[in-house]
Amino acid sequence: xxxxxxxxxxxxxxxxxxxxxxxxxxxxxxxxxxxxxxxxxxxxxxxxxxxxxxxxxxxxxxxxxxxxxxxxxxxxxxxxxxxxxxxxxxxxxxxxxxxxxxxxxxxxxxxxxxxxxxxxxxxxxxxxxxxxxxxxxxxxxxxxxxxxxxxxxxxxxxxxxxxxxxxxxxxxxxxxxxxxxxxxxxxxxxxxxxxxxxxxxxxxxxxxxxxxxxxxxxxxxxxxxxxxxxxxxxxxxxxxxxxxxxxxxxxxxxxxxxxxxxxxxxxxxxxxxxxxxxxxxxxxxxxxxxxxxxxxxxxxxxxxxxxxxxxxxxxxxxxxxxxxxxxxxxxxxxxxxxxxxxxxxxxxxxxxxxxxxx
Amino acid sequence: xxxxxxxxxxxxxxxxxxxxxxxxxxxxxxxxxxxxxxxxxxxxxxxxxxxxxxxxxxxxxxxxxxxxxxxxxxxxxxxxxxxxxxxxxxxxxxxxxxxxxxxxxxxxxxxxxxxxxxxxxxxxxxxxxxxxxxxxxxxxxxxxxxxxxxxxxxxxxxx
Numbered sequence: 146x147x148x149x150x151x152x153x154x155x156x157x158x159x160x161x162x163x164x165x166x167x168x169x170x171x172x173x174x175x176x177x178x179x180x181x182x183x184x185x186x187x188x189x190x191x192x193x194x195x196x197x198x199x200x201x202x203x204x205x206x207x208x209x210x211x212x213x214x215x216x217x218x219x220x221x222x223x224x225x226x227x228x229x230x231x232x233x234x235x236x237x238x239x240x241x242x243x244x245x246x247x248x249x250x251x252x253x254x255x256x257x258x259x260x261x262x263x264x265x266x267x268x269x270x271x272x273x274x275x276x277x278x279x280x281x282x283x284x285x286x287x288x289x290x291x292x293x294x295x296x297x298x299x300x301x302x303x304x305x306x307x308x309x310x311x312x313x314x315x316x317x318x319x320x321x322x323x324x325x326x327x328x329x330x331x332x333x334x335x336x337x338x339x340x341x342x343x344x345x346x347x348x349x350x351x352x353x354x355x356x357x358x359x360x361x362x363x364x365x366x367x368x369x370x371x372x373x374x375x376x377x378x379x380x381x382x383x384x385x386x387x388x389x390x391x392x393x394x395x396x397x398x399x400x401x402x403x404x405x406x407x408x409x410x411x412x413x414x415x416x417x418x419x420x421x422x423x424x425x426x427x428x429x430x431x432x433x434x435x436x437x438x439x440x441x442x443x444x445x446x447x448x449x450x451x452x453x454x455x456x457x458x459x460x461x462x463x464x465x466x467x468x469x470x471x472x473x474x475x476x477x478x479x480x481x482x483x484x485x486x487x488x489x490x491x492x493x494x495x496x497x498x499x500x501x502x503x
Numbered sequence: 504x505x506x507x508x509x510x511x512x513x514x515x516x517x518x519x520x521x522x523x524x525x526x527x528x529x530x531x532x533x534x535x536x537x538x539x540x541x542x543x544x545x546x547x548x549x550x551x552x553x554x555x556x557x558x559x560x561x562x563x564x565x566x567x568x569x570x571x572x573x574x575x576x577x578x579x580x581x582x583x584x585x586x587x588x589x590x591x592x593x594x595x596x597x598x599x600x601x602x603x604x605x606x607x608x609x610x611x612x613x614x615x616x617x618x619x620x621x622x623x624x625x626x627x628x629x630x631x632x633x634x635x636x637x638x639x640x641x642x643x644x645x646x647x648x649x650x651x652x653x654x655x656x657x658x659x660x661x662x
Contacts, residue, residue: 203527207539
């Protein structure tokens with residue numbers, strides 16, 4: 146049976162039998178870094194293509210269909226074009242911050258990858274405060290956005306960055322509270338513990354209505370945190386001419402674009418881990434034969450399947466819903482999502498104390 | 504009462520968002536709804552709308568007869584001078600001179616397909632065709648003569 150765990154174990158043993166332990170560890174560091182960058186590039190290409198296809202079909206179009214079967218190489222060609230373009234720096238930009246900002250955004254996205262469990266025993270760093278780490282690091286990406294907006298020396302960029310800052314900071318609250326709702330049930334911040342606690346059923350099923358409310362709030366908040374439509378005020382193509390990355394071109398723009406898709410993948414991965422059982426197969430109570438068949442599907446397939454489903458859901462939102470105005474956006478967060486998620490957390494705590502969950 | 508409105512708002516918002524998602528979800532799963540035409544591939548089966556305006560033509564019947572009287576209404580109506588009427592004088596059997604069309608020159612490269620000439624024509628001699636593959640390597644090929652050589656006006660149009 147295909148498993149990523151087998152591959153990593155094989156590499157680890159092979160390196161340790163040929164190299165001293167320290168060098169083996171260093172080589173593993175490099176391999177992990179290369180694998181992470183490879184995953185980024187792959188995700189960027191595939192998700193952009195997927196987004197364009199989903200958008201096209203929902204708007205009764207065909208989408209990219211010329212380059213390769215179903216236009217699958219279109220995004221590779223676009224990337225090639227972006228690499229060859231000149232990434233110029235405007236005259237009145239703050240040169241250092243301007244050039245640093247895309248890297249801050251992408252490095253933050255890369256850091257969040259560390260505690261995510263991609264498959265059974267396949268994780269870069271199983272840190273014991275995994276979920277806290279993710280929420281803490283993901284709030285850093287707003288610094289990169291503000292940096293880009295401020296240093297561009299352009300009022301549109303600055304406005305876009307400020308909107309983005311207000312949005313990310315406020316929606317982080319309800320995202321955090323809905324994550325906490327699940328933490329109340331698991332009693333652990335460690336990603337592997339959270340996944341293990343869902344062996345007999347995913348939290349979205351076991352946690353009754355509060356878990357479903359938390360899931361909905363998490364999806365809304367994470368859509369807002371990744372600055373995607375219907376919360377894409379920060380970019381606002383029509384009125385802010387793309388907001389904080391107006392002045393960026395070439396590969397620097399591509400890094401922002403890539404970071405957006407990586408962030409979508411990461412929030413969906415977190416959502417899948419917390420609510421949909423991470424890499425846990427789908428099990429139904431006492432149906433032994435059914436559960437056994439589900440176990441045969443490799444755990445990495447389960448993880449990427451669930452994450453892909455959530456990504457599709459977020460894309461579905463983007464191509465269906467109208468965009469919110471800035472006051473509506475903040476109303477939604479402070480008047481609706483935050484009180485509801487606070488109440489929901491209280492309800493879930495009562496349920497956890499009384500043991501009213503499976 | 505405030506709480507009632509609050510939850511009613513949430514209910515209404517959720518309902519209307521789900522209605523939207525239902526429609527896009529339907530489109531996502533039903534690919535037959537897609538409107539895009541893949542042009543060079545479907546050239547043979549291409550169905551253009553009746554009202555599509557590709558170029559001005561002058562229909563001729565089987566006897567090589569058209570209905571153009573050479574009145575120059577189209578030339579006057581054309582906003583950017585794409586049409587030039589060259590007229591001649593025929594001698595009728597009674598021995599009178601009569602104005603008739605010699606050449607109806609149509610500059611496709613200047614035409615904006617506004618259709619004003621077709622509307623101005625009193626005898627419906629010209630109309631818009633829906634051919635649209637007009638690219639040529641020499642733009643002189645875009646200057647067209649609409650009345651065919653040797654064609655004449657149909658009997659009974661001028662009365």
